[in-house]
């Protein structure tokens with residue numbers, strides 16, 4: 063089988079999310095990659111070194127700069143004439159593009175796969191991860207999004223793929239990019255952080271969140287996450303949200319501070335290796351999944367913890 | 372302009388889903404069902420656009436069993452003008468839902484179709500994007516704000532690193548994220564009024580769409596369960612545990 067992997071990037075750097083997709087694609091067959099962007103030559107060079115990639119197709123065109131699905135999907139659909147499976151990470155970019163490709167190919171997409179069980183058989187979470195379905199596709203081609211935490215990352219060195227240019231990109235004339243507000247942060251990205259400290263509604267304000275959570279995260283070299291309640295209340299930006307509808311994370315250590323443990327939150331973090339919960343309510347559901355729980359007021363316990371580490 | 376809002380009847384988000392013992396699916400017998408939360412947000416947004424004088428009519432559509440009428444009545448009680456039920460007891464996958472919705476769109480000529488970003492049962496996150504492809508329209512997924520101006524709609528989208536704003540020509544597809552708005556509750560008088568609003572019933576056959584599934588579910592299992600661990604007495608004990616694990620040492 064010949065697979066086509068969507069490379070996630072910002073026209074300068076390949077994003078880590080790509081590497082798990084390379085691993086998943088490798089379980090199906092030969093791995094070919096697509097770098098679609100504008101002025102994205104450096105990204106193609108990085109992808110060519112990823113272990114296991116055979117060919118890097120590069121579509122470099124102004125219409126592809128912002129990854130607009132209307133412009134990208136026809137290009138992918140065309141390339142799929144000579145590939146059997148299209149795989150993208152289950153990131154907001156992948157989720158935006160892949161279904162548009164699937165419909166153009168008249169294929170039913172398989173979302174958020176956790177494992178490859180056979181050439182057309184996969185497992186995927188449903189009902190916020192409260193059930194795992196094993197599904198088999200009857201379509202001639204496959205369109206798949208991959209849950210990054212479920213597959214090992216391919217090595218970023220060791221490959222020597224050929225780089226080939228592909229043409230045919232065009233502006234579909236349906237949409238245009240206006241602006242982006244991308245949070246700049248020195249912190250590890252949530253989806254690749256080894257340690258995450260997350261705060262919930264209990265923090266009470268953006269100032270308190272900053273005052274209590276940030277120093278602990280600094281001490282632990284951790285990424286910072288949040289519950290939906292904390293995001294909705296405006297304590298932190300939306301891309302901090304962990305959960306069914308936010309980011310899916312699986313760090314070595316996840317510290318949940320003042321988070322009750324609603325099923326929608328658990329859906330995003332329950333595959334973490336070790337879960338630590340700090341909550342003043344000893345019956346909070348978060349303690350049912352926590353490896354280590356501390357029943358305490360976070361406003362005293364967290365600063366004390368930060369001080370003693 | 373007319374706005375079409377596809378709404379799905381799903382397990383209520385407060386209910387913890389249970390896998391059936393025979394591994395064929397999730398047990399939905401006697402379980403509370405509601406409108407998919409993201410679709411409530413879509414209905415709310417459509418109503419706000421109408422109330423701002425930028426749309427004349429809001430039409431709710433659902434594909435599903437006869438009981439999905441209740442979901443449509445909820446949309447009508449919130450303020451939608453009329454509803455269409457495409458009735459079937461079969462499982463209808465997002466691709467087939469999108470094909471049915473494309474036919475409805477061809478009949479109704481909406482300027483905007485507002486969908487939820489994701490149904491909380493299948494968690495597919497596909498239908499809106501597929502519908503956009505089938506219609507050849509622009510798409511703005513995961514909307515955080517929506518502004519309709521003349522022949523275009525400007526949408527701020529929630530993306531992994533923050534927000535991205537795009538402008539689409541109408542007609543267009545928008546899918547809703549959680550922070551777009553707070554859906555209203557239907558008042559009792561509006562619930563009564565909704566009973567008299569028009570609700571058309573069709574079948575997939577009426578639209579000539581083949582809804583045969585492309586995916587076969589071989590089995591459904593419980594995810595690995597995490598058992599509760601230990602509780603530590605105080606911060607010192609927690610520090611000790613962290614050091615044992617080599618964290619923050």
Ligand SMILES: Cc1cc2nc3c(=O)[nH]c(=O)nc-3n(C[C@H](O)[C@H](O)[C@H](O)COP(=O)(O)OP(=O)(O)OC[C@H]3O[C@@H](n4cnc5c(N)ncnc54)[C@H](O)[C@@H]3O)c2cc1C
Pocket residue numbers: 261262263264288289290291292303304305306307308309319320321322323324325326327330340341342343346358359360361384408409491549
């Ligand atoms: C469709 C849908 C999708 C959703 N998706 C997500 C998602 O992706 N991610 C997500 O997180 N949520 C999601 N939610 C929301 C979810 O249902 C919960 O409402 C949310 O997770 C609650 O956040 P929380 O735990 O911070 O707040 P709460 O549930 O209010 O919990 C606060 C906790 O803090 C504790 N506390 C209070 N004061 C202190 C103190 N001083 N010290 C220590 N502990 C204290 C309390 O005991 C309580 O357990 C979704 C909901 C819906 C309907």
Ligand SMILES: Nc1ncnc2c1ncn2[C@@H]1O[C@H](COP(=O)(O)O)[C@@H](O)[C@H]1O
Pocket residue numbers: 377378379380407409410413432433434435463465468485486487488489490491493494495496497498499
């Ligand atoms: N059976 C259905 N009837 C009406 N709308 C649906 C149906 N299935 C999906 N949708 C719409 O498509 C969105 C995304 O669903 P999904 O792609 O299944 O995650 C939902 O939020 C609904 O707006």
